Amino acid sequence: MKLKINRDHFSNGLAQVLNVVGSKATMPILSNVLIEAERDHVTLTTTNLDLGIRCKIKAEVKEGGAVTLPVKRLATIIRELPNVDVDFSATPNHQVKLTSGGSNFRIMGIGKDEFPPLPEFGDDRAFTLEQSELTAMLKSVAYAQSSDETRYILNGVYFNFKDGKLSLVATDGRRLALTSKELEVPEDAAGSIILPAKTVNELQRMLDKGEKLKVSFNERRAAFEIATDKDSSGLIDSIYLYSKVVEGNYPNYQQVIPKETHQRIKLERELLQQCIHRAALVCSEKSNSVKLKLSSNLLEITAQSPDFGEAHESMAISYSGPDLQVAFNPQFMLDPLKALSKDEVFFEVKDEVSPGVFKTLESFTCVIMPVRLS
């Protein structure tokens, strides 16, 4: 195995696969990246068995072959090499020699035979999406995933392909974010998956390298083929991301989205975000809530913690409903406000124990449960 490769391309390729390593104790090879050289490119693959990533980068391959190397250290070395041109060669006993300018490295690798192959699977159900669109959708819901491992069903984003649309949902049991877009879903292709949080993270990192992506899935696993046609640092074809899915039934989210609108107010997104952010500066772990008080054309936002002090913010709004107050965890309000990009949002409230709902004119909904006022 012998090839010449651009340092920055190699580094970019490794950056794509770098985060996916398995536990060293059980299977040492899972901390390695599989490097396969053929024709005009090398293929880089990492996997932790639950999640795998594969990408291709341009290279001048003089002699094909394959080897695996510890991915974290390799990535660090490649990034630091002095010269853009890197010569890479592997001996049959898996020792790799790297040469770049005056630098020479010899690295011990492991043969490719032990490396578990990424499962490929037929197109059970497959859809093609715009990368930019999925990026925006994921951003607007991903923050609501649960990180509580005891609620593993909620540790991911729910993808629901059904009734002529794709809906993405995330919830941690206290707030829920939902967004959807129209999509042609043939009846026999309808289906849903819960994509694990870690995969969602990786997917978000991969997106926006090209126009389209293809998602295919069955009950146990999902795969994404992410086109890299907009990438200019060596990636070719597409990135392949394989993942197991969270198995189980996602809670019935439709049921918790309030059907009726009680009081609806239109708010300037950034202004509201700033007010809540400032008010929350006095919050503490023990008293982590901001109180929203609605009265005629006025929104007051207050927060306090007994040992520190209090904050009071006010915003002029258009409101003519009854006076009411309700308290929320400030983070739950800030997350959707930060994730959205529209200038205006709608916020719907009813009373101090009913959920607050953010909406935009696009199909976005974020339901937030209040903190009970004592």
Next chain:
Amino acid sequence: MPLTTIVHLDADAFFVAVELARRPELRGKKVAVGGGRRGIISSASYEARAAGVYTPMPSQRAIKICPDLILLPHEGDYAGVSRQMFDLCEDVTPWVQRNSIDEGYLDLGPCGLRSPEEIERVVRRLQTRIWDELKIPISMGVATNRLVAQIASKLRKPRGFVVVAAGEEEAFMAPLDIKEMSGVGPKTQTRLRAQGIQTMGDVVAMNDSALSALMGSGWREFRERCAGRDDRPVTPEREAAKSYSHQQTFREDIADRDRIESVVKGMIDDLMAKVRADGKRMRTLTILARYGDFSQESAGRSLPEATDLETAFYPLIQPLLAKAWRHARPLRLVSVRLSGVDDSPAQLGIFAQQDEKRRRLAGIMDQLNAKGRGSGLVRGHQLHTMPPPNTLAGPS
């Protein structure tokens, strides 16, 4: 010379005192508070003590020893009276350390009192006030440190008032029997007495090597204490329940699982009403099962989040009871403990919006039950514990 600002306050036969405050006609009689036929005496009046009743003693034995004993069930609001008692103490000084429901320390250091006489006047006034307002007799010890104050308060019960002047600590301690020192159990006593050590003074007089041979590594501290020296500060802490518990001893050992489950449920209902009244939420339920031979086992489990609703704990009852009650033998007692207090504002759950209805219902039940104690509003599973309903009122 340091001032004698440390006070140990110890209520005399507290549970009995609380009951007698409710029924003064029983004052001067042989009264005890305790569980019924199979329970245990938890407090006895001094008249009853004179007849040989002590705590803890099985109620049955107490009645045998003292046939005219008036045995009262636990009915009074002990925690409430205790709180009032310590509130009165806090009128005197902010430095109040509650050790238990009926006993604690005060430090009058920050009160700006200048002479021992002044201090004594203030403490006596407090003793009188607690009696006048709550009808709880108190014994008090006043000294320069906690240890001496504590021993002094026990010296002339009931209604004792003992002041140990500054500089007199060692002389005060010297003639006292070693059994008065807390931490000296029967074994240590036997060991000490075998060497001819009877009093605190004897301990102080011993040479180092002999004492270290007897008492081991803690010998220096032990001698300091026997000499009446102690530098532990009075540490006031905010009173906050860390757990709520309830136990029930059955009249006869029972093996009926349904019945025990229902008893457990009933106890949880009672406790959660208190939890709600305190504005708290709880996370952990522990169930203890005790067999007829007093062997016991317990099992506990936590909810993902603290709750103020009893219904959230119901699903844990069966599995916990199965774990705690593993032997196929009847139980003498079950107890329930709720711990893991959370008193921060409650974040409502998105998939638990039904809970808001349950909470409203619980609030209404709590209110009705608070108006007249035992208004008799219970959940369905406790119906069998209620007296049979009156026959429908006919024309009268």
